Amino acid sequence: MHREHIRPMLLVLAAIIVGIAGWSGHVLFLPIALAFPIVWSLARTRLAAAAVSAGYFLAASRGLPQGVAAFYSSDLWPGLLLWLCASSGFVLVHAALWTKRARVRPFRYLVAALLMAVPPFGVTGWAHPITAAGVLFPGWGWWGVIAATAGPLGLVTRMWPAVAIVLTGFWIGSAATWDEPKLPEAWRGVDLEFGASLGRDVSIERHRDLIATVKDRASGGALTIVLPESALGFWTPTVERLWVNALQGSDATVIAGATVVDAGGYDNVLIVISTGGAQILYRERMPVPGSMWQPWRPLLGQSGGARAHFFANPVVSISTTRIAALICYEQLIVWPVLQSMLEDPDLVVAVGNGWWTKGTSIVAIQRTSAEAWARLFAKPIVFSFNT
Template structure:
């Protein structure tokens, strides 16, 4: 009888530890997330597997209640409710596909991995163990992803100790020779510390300050300068003309976050502006569910908030190159990165406006996840965040 609760309790505690450490924002710790499938497989009942899955996901997303409270300027209770709601699909998929039969378990877990990587379940598919492929097998590309998937299957089989030892060997070898993703030549990402005012302060003074920052970077030899999500506020013809005039005489292209408002909602975008003109470069594929993307609102007479262009514009053109753009929340998911990699981009651009995450590890996790994908496919990477 004692074993009936002691063993599941130990698995739950271990799951909390795995989620907390693996997703602490340190890219080299991501392979520890591969411990979660082992704990899931060692569960002795579906109820235990449910609790182990919940413990992992809730520990990974531990910064959400505090971040949501900051974003909405409210107490922590709405954040706690959002935290629990976000875990629902992850926990449900892992609970329903759990089995105590060793034979079908590897196939079941591969199915779990696929379901949590693509919509609709992949919309909240954070903390996916596949993200660790970039640390285990840097430069291996699709082969590295395939080997990691095979490793996940092995970790839920009877051979899991041998598989775990093998993957640990790759982890240690990679860590010993690890280097961060390269910055592409003549590109520069600008990190800002403008807190909640970025995107809300649309004064001429703010635009002049941003323009001054861009021209300063351009004078240092950068030809493409990246500004964070929401940097320009609403992208209007007036804003576009202001920046085009300001960049006259400068051989620089600015990629900057902005919003474009329409009749049915708005698009969270990255625009490209130079002395020759401006255009919408990228429309966000997956805005934050709940706070930005609200597809249920039209049913009650409201607007759907930010539009989700789920499988659109995976790779966009900047000059003669191909660019993969990830805005904020997309950096936590699997399918936006892999869909873009099918187009073999030359550069990865990751932007965010993480002022509301202060005191949490959310931005660090976004950076670590994106760096892992960049290393897996050997792609140069540009970051630009506001905090």
């Protein structure tokens, strides 16, 4: 085999290893993703850069085909198709902006990173290396975002070994002092193991089980209890009365996922419930493309699908507490959390319904990504997932 063929193959292999290791679901491994800019810059042709980008992205999102197959109770083909389609934006951007010119390369990579962080390409901007900022520069806030943006620019120059050594030093220092995420006082996140039945079982018995869980947490001193995405199922006046009445005589406030349906489609939301009543607290900005958000439906004269409230409600409030809410898919991409952090919330609430990801690392990646962002901005975080 010719030498010019071996080099691209080795670079693709390296990109795959970086994608698997960096996005393994262990938060301290996130900085490995910063090796992707190095591998990308070492490509000698645009085709090689495209192959490297595809190897990294597909490896990082490797759990998607299996998860989609579980969600739709089908074989792997729909998941494989979605997997390949989702990678196309990442590959297109990084292939189009690749260049042989060393002086221009940092600027080109910066443009690629920005495009993958915001819509429209940012809608599928998973596995963004900048997520490692929370591990490398915990507590730095926006200075950490700047540092994590500047670092990869140095990694695509000939000085990348020196830049890599500096970043590794920050990584080691952070790992040596890493501890569990801070939990805000009197807040409790509830993890459930109801599988696919959560949100689909709308029986009175299921609601009573959830109410009993909430009261149990409240008896332990929690004042605000968070339940996962879709925990309440369809939000109706009957469900509202049931929960408000059940909380009478309690000081507890419940935040729980639900679905609000109308003739045009539905919203994936968080509801806040207390003895004084209930209301929609947060509407998801970016539902899962394809399975939930289906923007082609109106073009075909069809209704249905989840609405995307792209830049709405970045921060919501309960009493005097300002919250950055992230539902499921929003934890995998960049712009929702950065948009929220522009308004300096008091804490982060990250919820999900990941029963369909069983056997994959998707939920672990969601949690580590949200944890890294919370750590970057020194915000307490509350998790609540169903598996």
